[in-house]
Amino acid sequence: MKRTHSCGQLRASDIGGEVRLCGWVRSYRDHGGIVFVDLRDRDGITQIVFDPTDSAERHELARQLRAEWVISVGGKVRPRGADRVNPKLPTGEVEVIATDLVVLNKADTVPFDPETAKDVAEETRLKYRYIDMRRPEMTRNLVVRSKIAQAMRRVLDARGFLEVETPFMTRFTPGGARNFLVPSRQHPGTFYALPESPQLFKQILMIGGLDKYYQIARCFRDEDLRADRQMDFTQLDVEMAFVTEQNIMEMTNEVMREVCTAAGKSFPDQPLIMPYKQATDEYGIDRPDLRFEMKLRDVSEIAKASTFKVMTDTLAKGGVVKGLAAPGGAKFTRKEIDAYIAYAGDFGAKGLAWTKLENGQFAGGSAKFFDAAGQAALRERLGANDGDILFMVADEVDAANKALAALRCKLGADLKLYSPDAMAFCWVTEFPLLEFSQQEQTWVSKHHPFTSPRPEDLDKLETDPGAVLARAYDIVLNGVELGGGSIRIHSPEVQARIFKRLGISDEEAKEKFSFLLDALRFGAPPHGGIALGLDRIVMMMVGAESLREVIAFPKTARGICPLTEAPGTVSARQLRELHIAITAKPEKS
RNA sequence: GGGGCCGUAGCUCAAUUGGAUAGAGUACCGGACUGUCGAUCCGGUGGUUACGGGUUCGAACCCCGUCGGCCUCGCCA
Numbered sequence: 001m002k003r004t005h006s007c008g009q010l011r012a013s014d015i016g017g018e019v020r021l022c023g024w025v026r027s028y029r030d031h032g033g034i035v036f037v038d039l040r041d042r043d044g045i046t047q048i049v050f051d052p053t054d055s056a057e058r059h060e061l062a063r064q065l066r067a068e069w070v071i072s073v074g075g076k077v078r079p080r081g082a083d084r085v086n087p088k089l090p091t092g093e094v095e096v097i098a099t100d101l102v103v104l105n106k107a108d109t110v111p112f113d114p115e116t117a118k119d120v121a122e123e124t125r126l127k128y129r130y131i132d133m134r135r136p137e138m139t140r141n142l143v144v145r146s147k148i149a150q151a152m153r154r155v156l157d158a159r160g161f162l163e164v165e166t167p168f169m170t171r172f173t174p175g176g177a178r179n180f181l182v183p184s185r186q187h188p189g190t191f192y193a194l195p196e197s198p199q200l201f202k203q204i205l206m207i208g209g210l211d212k213y214y215q216i217a218r219c220f221r222d223e224d225l226r227a228d229r230q231m232d233f234t235q236l237d238v239e240m241a242f243v244t245e246q247n248i249m250e251m252t253n254e255v256m257r258e259v260c261t262a263a264g265k266s267f268p269d270q271p272l273i274m275p276y277k278q279a280t281d282e283y284g285i286d287r288p289d290l291r292f293e294m295k296l297r298d299v300s301e302i303a304k305a306s307t308f309k310v311m312t313d314t315l316a317k318g319g320v321v322k323g324l325a326a327p328g329g330a331k332f333t334r335k336e337i338d339a340y341i342a343y344a345g346d347f348g349a350k351g352l353a354w355t356k357l358e359n360g361q362f363a364g365g366s367a368k369f370f371d372a373a374g375q376a377a378l379r380e381r382l383g384a385n386d387g388d389i390l391f392m393v394a395d396e397v398d399a400a401n402k403a404l405a406a407l408r409c410k411l412g413a414d415l416k417l418y419s420p421d422a423m424a425f426c427w428v429t430e431f432p433l434l435e436f437s438q439q440e441q442t443w444v445s446k447h448h449p450f451t452s453p454r455p456e457d458l459d460k461l462e463t464d465p466g467a468v469l470a471r472a473y474d475i476v477l478n479g480v481e482l483g484g485g486s487i488r489i490h491s492p493e494v495q496a497r498i499f500k501r502l503g504i505s506d507e508e509a510k511e512k513f514s515f516l517l518d519a520l521r522f523g524a525p526p527h528g529g530i531a532l533g534l535d536r537i538v539m540m541m542v543g544a545e546s547l548r549e550v551i552a553f554p555k556t557a558r559g560i561c562p563l564t565e566a567p568g569t570v571s572a573r574q575l576r577e578l579h580i581a582i583t584a585k586p587e588k589s
Numbered sequence: 590g591g592g593g594c595c596g597u598a599g600c601u602c603a604a605u606u607g608g609a610u611a612g613a614g615u616a617c618c619g620g621a622c623u624g625u626c627g628a629u630c631c632g633g634u635g636g637u638u639a640c641g642g643g644u645u646c647g648a649a650c651c652c653c654g655u656c657g658g659c660c661u662c663g664c665c666a
Contacts, residue, residue, distance in 0.1 A: 033623030047626070067616080086626055109617055112600045115627075116615090119601060123658055176666040196666090223665040346592080346662065448666050502666095546659095557659065 003072075008044020010077055012093045019096060020074045021046055022104070024134060026115065028065050035062045039073065042139045047086070047095040048073050058101050068107040068114070068131070074100035122548070127562040129553060141550045144263055145538045149216055151262035152236050152534075155255045161212040161238070166201035168194055168218070174512055175449065177221035180231075188579040194220035197531060199448060200516050202239040203488055206527035207519045214238045216534065225557050227546045228480070228536060235483070239529030245471055245487060248530050249273075249427060252475060252483070255532070256425070263541035268425055271475075275430040284322075284405030289479030290426055291418035294411065296404050299323050299392060302377045308369035310351060314394035321394045322404055323353075325382040326411045329389030330356040337365075337389075343410055344393065349403030353392040357384050366392070409479055421543075425477050433457070433470040434501070442503045447472045449498055450516075451486040452528075458494070461501055471528070477540050485530030492520040 004019045023041035035050040050062035065071065075096040086092035111127075112120045114134040125132040132138055153163070172179055172193035179193040195201075197219045205213045217237045225231060236255070240247065257267040272290065279288045282295040303311040303321035311321050332340075337354055344352040355367040362375050370378060384390055391407060393400040412418065433453045434443040443465050445451065453461065457468040474484035489495045495517065499509045509517065538550040548554035555561050575582065 027627070029625050029628050031623050031625065031628080032621065034625080035623090036625050036628085038626070045626095049624085052623075081624090084624060084626090088626080092626090109599065111616095113616070113627095116601080121596090121600085121658075124600080174666095178665085221665060224663085226665090227660075229665070348662085445666050451666095556657090558657085560657090562658095 006043035007039050007041040007046045008090060010046055010091050010094050010096070012079065014077045015079050015094060017077045018074070019077055020072060020100075021048070021096065022072045023070070024107075025065050025067055025069045025071060027067065028062075030063055035059065035065075037062065037065055037071075037073075039071070040134070042134075042143075044091060045089055046091045047080075047089075048075065049095050049097045050101070051097060054097075054099070058098065061101055061103070062098070065103075066107065066109075068110050068134075069103060070105040070107070072100075072102040072104055073098050123556065123562055126548070126554065126556070129563050133552065138549070141538070141542050141544065142552060144542050145534075145550055147262040148259050148538055148541065149534065151258040152214075152216065152255055155258045156212075156214045156238070159212070159251070159254075161214045162210055164205055164210065164213050164215060166195070166198040166205075166215065166217065168220075170195050170201075173200065175445070177223050180220045180222050183578040183580055185577050185579075196221050197235065198237050199450065200513075202237060202529060203450065203516065203524075203527065204519050206239055206241045207522065207524045209241075209525075211241050213240075213529075225555065225559060227548075228539070230535065230547055230551060230554055231559055233547070233551075234534040236532040236534055237529070238485075238531070239527060241525040241527045243487070243526070243528055245429070245473055245528070248485060248487075248528055249473060249475075252530055252532070256475070256482075259537060260423075260541070263538075265423055265541060272426040274426055274428055276428055276432065277430065279428050280401055284401035284403075284408065285479075286428055286431070287474065287476045287479055287481045288426065288428070289409055289412060290424035290476075291422040291478055292412045294324055294326060294408055294417065296322050296324050296401070296408065297381050297383075299378060299381050302370070302374055302381060303392070303394065305371075306369045306374055308353070308366060308394075311353070311369075311392075311394045319395055320397045320400055321392055322397075322400045323378075323382055323390055323392035324404060324408055324411075325357075325384035325388045325390050326415060327385065327417065328387055328415055329411065330358050330387045332356075332389055340391070340407060340410070344391075344403045344407050347403045347406040348395075348399050349393050349407075350395065351393070352403070352407070353390075353394070355390050357386055357388045357390065360386060362390075423477060423540075425475065428474045428476055429472070431470045431472045431474075432466060433468040433472075434465045436466065443501055445498075445502065446470065447484065447486055449502055449504075450488050450495070452489045452494070453498075461497060465501060473530070475530075475532070480536060480540060481533075482537055482540070483530055483532030485528065487526070487528035490520065490524040490526050492517060495520060 003022045005021060007021055007023045010019065021039055023039040026038040026040040026045060029036040033052050037048040037050070038045050039048050050059050052059040073096060075098040077094050078097055080093060080095050110131055112124060112131065114131050117125055117132050117135045118137065133142065169182060169192040172181065172191065177196045179196060182192040182194065184190045184192060198215060198217050202213055215237045217235050218232055219235055220232050222231060238251070253271065260267040274288065276286055279286050284296050298320055300315055300321045304315050306312065315321065341352040353366040355362045355365040357379065367375065378390065382390055393403050432446055433451060435446050437444045447470060452471045454469045454471055460468050470486060472484065472486035475482045489498065535547045535550055539547055542550060544550055553561060553563060
């Protein structure tokens, strides 16, 4: 019953050959006499012909065939003839005249047609994922994913990296995302935690002298899901000893170049490297979308001389006024402008000032608050041209950046400021090591507490924590963070200073991280690494709108798997064995 | 935890905005047909309008609640 070819393989050069194909019936066309079947496997489609004059019995069986039945067909490859070629199929020049037909399995009426599943409710697609993935586009996504994973392994293996697995069942360590916990049966009242990343293990591998490590690792984070976030997701995790930031970035460039090649895309020879400050100043965010310009500009000085009270008051309180000029935005209707104001509001903007530049002068909105000199200055500062619309936000600098960054991305998409297949990679570096958490009223790590500060900034750790820059770097594509990493702290003394700065006491550090602190004392080499989000990379490479399109069995926004209906309840006995008592009623039985 | 959009046949959608027996395409079943390729033609089966209340002479449509999906804010060191 073995196949001689896949269903996407046969060409004119195969004419005359005896073949056997296996696959799923995509469609059947019964002409009363002759019967055509389109046979599909993951490689393609081949037309099978059943001729009643060959065998009445086989022809009768062929007439029974229905969509998605699984069959095996033996036959001979023959040309279709010039007027019968199907240009839509790579195999369209040939067909297989069947000499044998075996029904391997029938199929119930399928809940939806795999060919048109793109239009089916996503929940239904996920419930019947095995049908959905017969759809060529879905198959292709998983094929590209596999090719990308192989490309990563190929590059790293060739460069002498070791693939090492780290445990899923590990110890809870504080900080970062909420962990999934696994109760211990053998040790009542204790829990394993699923790792949010293999961070500590890969550092310990470096201390262990493994030198160059990688892993395509699953990570687990119990946070709310989004189009680009799953509770379990995959990272290419890499760590190297005796390296600088440049070494890691070069290695990553090489990996990404091979990944892009595997996906039929291109990667720049030398991706742009942008300091964090420039990214936030000009794009309002640490992951700038460089497919289009439209930079943010600080217009505080100009606004100060205006009569716009909201702006002058904000400036008086130490805030800023920033803005941008959207090319061609003067055509927006009042309704569209209101929608942008509401959109900026979703991202925290209390207001959004606007004015249009038409026929050489400002018109409408907030133009009236600026005198001629002010208007000229705005125009110059924002690089505005006739036909543009100006948007401005007055707020604290972080809030203004956040709202304008979101607005900028929406305007870029709405105004079609870039081509749909544009790919703009860049590195963002020189991140602050720490940021002040208003919520916790303390300094917290921007990346993670094992990130090395720049040596020249070390002295500022106690005096001016916000000014300490980290040896960290993020790689960004089209405004999406593909991954990030850092050079780590390898000195126990520096690590202790960081913990102290973060308000983690010696006792707490000892209790939570003793294994790492111990390891750092036994010959830790300088080391650093990076983690790249595999799911996001595949999503970007295939142009998908959601991570779920590139994950075989993803979960819904509320963390449900429609296929298995996970999570589910367990028996009272299982709970007893785990020493677990349920205090809440389950949502469903 | 908050906000927005959505839920009608297996699937994709409609129902003149509160009006009569909830329709169409597709799938499925039956029939016809020897060159189709989303085959075509004829006929047929198929509905707790997500669920539970309410308003009304009358509800797919309006109101309240619940469940589910998507997007999003918070959250994701």
